[in-house]
Amino acid sequence: MGADTMDEKHETTHEGGDVILVADGVTRTFGGLKAVDVDHFEIPRGKITALIGPNGAGKTTFFNLLTGFDKPDEGSWTFNGQSLSGVPPYKVARRGMVRTFQLTKVLSRLTVIENMRLGATGQKGERFLPSVLRFLWQGQEDANTERAMDLLRRFKLDAKKDDFAGSLSGGQRKLLEMARALMVDPELIMLDEPMAGVNPALKQSLLGHVKSLRDEGRTVLFVEHDMDMVRDISDWVVVMAQGKIVSQGTPDAVMSDPAVIDAYLGAHHDAELTFDMEAQIEAEAEQEIAAETEEKH
Structure with missing residues (x-):
């Protein structure tokens, strides 16, 4: 096709x-x-x-x-x-x-692993009330961290996990x-x-x-x-x-x-540049130059 x-x-x-x-x-x-x-x-x-x-x-x-x-x-x-x-x-x-x-x-001022965690959706700890009760979201964050590390290893970034992303x-x-x-x-x-x-x-x-x-x-x-x-x-x-x-x-x-x-x-x-086309281009260029010269004077 x-x-x-x-x-x-x-x-x-x-x-x-x-x-x-x-x-x-x-x-x-x-x-x-x-x-x-x-x-x-x-x-x-x-x-x-x-x-x-x-x-x-x-x-x-x-x-x-x-x-x-x-x-x-x-x-x-x-x-x-x-x-x-x-x-x-x-x-x-x-x-x-x-x-x-x-x-x-x-996010330059967060570490590589913190950037990765932010990519996860539906995190319970992001809501105000559950955020103060760590036991409600710790398991989910551990799972997110494990998934993040698997991806960092895949992309050869696991050695950088604790480095700031800006580096x-x-x-x-x-x-x-x-x-x-x-x-x-x-x-x-x-x-x-x-x-x-x-x-x-x-x-x-x-x-x-x-x-x-x-x-x-x-x-x-x-x-x-x-x-x-x-x-x-x-x-x-x-x-x-x-x-x-x-x-x-x-x-x-x-x-x-x-x-x-x-x-x-x-x-x-x-397209092949014929003699007539070349002459036309040259004439147009000369006209532009003449017009610019006239404007200056």
Whole structure:
């Protein structure tokens, strides 16, 4: 199946199978600029989907809308068939849809293990009256700590458990945020540029962890600019440009789609430069220079 462009109507955006999230008619405008204008969007269940596009395409804004961190002008979306329109972020997470951020949100003045414990939901000790009666929540906290340590060992952060999160490197913070997200045992994990600012030594580790999430039966949606990574781990790729979905398909099909190439490099970038075109460009440049000179005088 080849890549699909935005001019076509689709019942699904992938090669068959179940979908976990569906969005329709989602728009968001800032000061007259339509940052997001998505007609239809789906995420296949149990797969890794990459959301790619040039800077300013609206990818992070779309993430924020889907997870309740921002409100759209219009549109609707569902997760496991349930509407998420107007649902606040903490309730979105409780339903099994969690996200990480391009700039990590670890709590720097808490230790690594304390950051992990905060990721657990439904903690009895968080309520005022039970908080003073330790015997009511000690068992639950012990279980949360055990789960947190299992995850820290998986992400090779167990040796850092008592270190302040602020002392971690950028890559280690990414790992911590991913591990903390798993404390709620989510079905869908949304990663916003997980490789940004990560040194090469940790990139392969992060790649392996993303793949392992799919192997466990979880669904992954991630934003990324590294096309080698996208091709390596993605099952499905969706391309945004100027707020719209311009293409979607398998990694190989999308990478060769003219709509994608144009989105990144500009239309007609690969057209042969004829003599007439060259003369026209030169004439236009001379006109601009003459106009600028005239303005100065």
